[in-house]
Amino acid sequence: MATKSQAITLPTIVLGVTGSIGAYKAADLVRRLEERGCDVHCVLTKEAVAFITPLTLQVLSGHRVHADLFSDEEHGVVHTQLADAARLLLIAPATANIIAKLAHGLADDLLTCVALATKAPVLLAPAMNVHMYEHPMTQANIRRLKALGHRFVGPESGALACGYDAMGHLVDVERIVQAALAMLPRSRASSPRAPARR
């Protein structure tokens, strides 16, 4: 595993976590990405905080976890700092809601502001109820994001929290890691500084 002193030259992944029952897997995702030499900065939606404590992701990533568009403003414009620092914006798990918001260019919270402001490639790992996933609006939103160049990993069929065994299950964390690593630029040149470690 890369040491923290190397962090300035490590590729920065901004990991967006949204309000899905699969959010608990973000902890394993952060750990594995860090083990592969990535510098992970987590952005949680308000709903994600109901599913996973920011403290867990803070300890695993070594960075303050961001969940509020406004609370960090005295330290700079966090959403543009994160957007500029990102070499990849990974959103896992990605709810039907975040997919819809990204497909329509909304910017009403920290994660959507980062997504709109970044030039980095975007990878989404959806997780949701099968009927939400199959809904024509969700499918149209996914097509729209793919047309913009956003990439998707999953979902897959599996046991859903709602009781169905059907499409909508978050893919295995290792598959997300592999998809993310494949999207990072080959160069390990240092990226603009992400918000300071705290």
Ligand SMILES: Cc1cc2nc3c(=O)[nH]c(=O)nc-3n(C[C@H](O)[C@H](O)[C@H](O)COP(=O)(O)O)c2cc1C
């Ligand atoms: C127990 C529970 C589990 C949920 N799981 C999901 C899910 O897996 N996928 C999804 O799209 N929405 C799920 N939702 C609904 C989202 O939390 C809701 O749409 C929320 O507004 C998403 O906000 P966000 O996208 O900003 O995080 C769940 C809600 C609850 C109460």
